[in-house]
Amino acid sequence: MAPASLLQQPRARARLDEAIPPFLRPVVRAYVLGYASAVAPRLLTLVLQHGAARRRKGRDLANGSQPRDSFVASLRRIVRGGLDPQRFPTFCAALVGGTTLFDV
Numbered sequence: 001m002a003p004a005s006l007l008q009q010p011r012a013r014a015r016l017d018e019a020i021p022p023f024l025r026p027v028v029r030a031y032v033l034g035y036a037s038a039v040a041p042r043l044l045t046l047v048l049q050h051g052a053a054r055r056r057k058g059r060d061l062a063n064g065s066q067p068r069d070s071f072v073a074s075l076r077r078i079v080r081g082g083l084d085p086q087r088f089p090t091f092c093a094a095l096v097g098g099t100t101l102f103d104v
Contacts (some may be wrong), residue, residue: 028093030092030093030096032089034091034092035083038088039078039081043075
């Protein structure tokens, strides 16, 4: 018997496919892939640097509020920075949208 999450995944994707008009799906897909490719390496670097700092300093880092606040602020900045309209994900969406929507 399959877990419930595996059974719900196709339904969730079907609802998402229905919510996006067919001519916009390539644009949205390009934007999401561009966002993931721009943000994921920066998030991975942030997490690895934070983990290395925790290992170096031991438990003292968990007691201080400044490094955690700095981590959360950096995390927010990275996630929001990828949503800026003058960034790579928007370029990907415009490139794919131009070729898809203006197809002759």
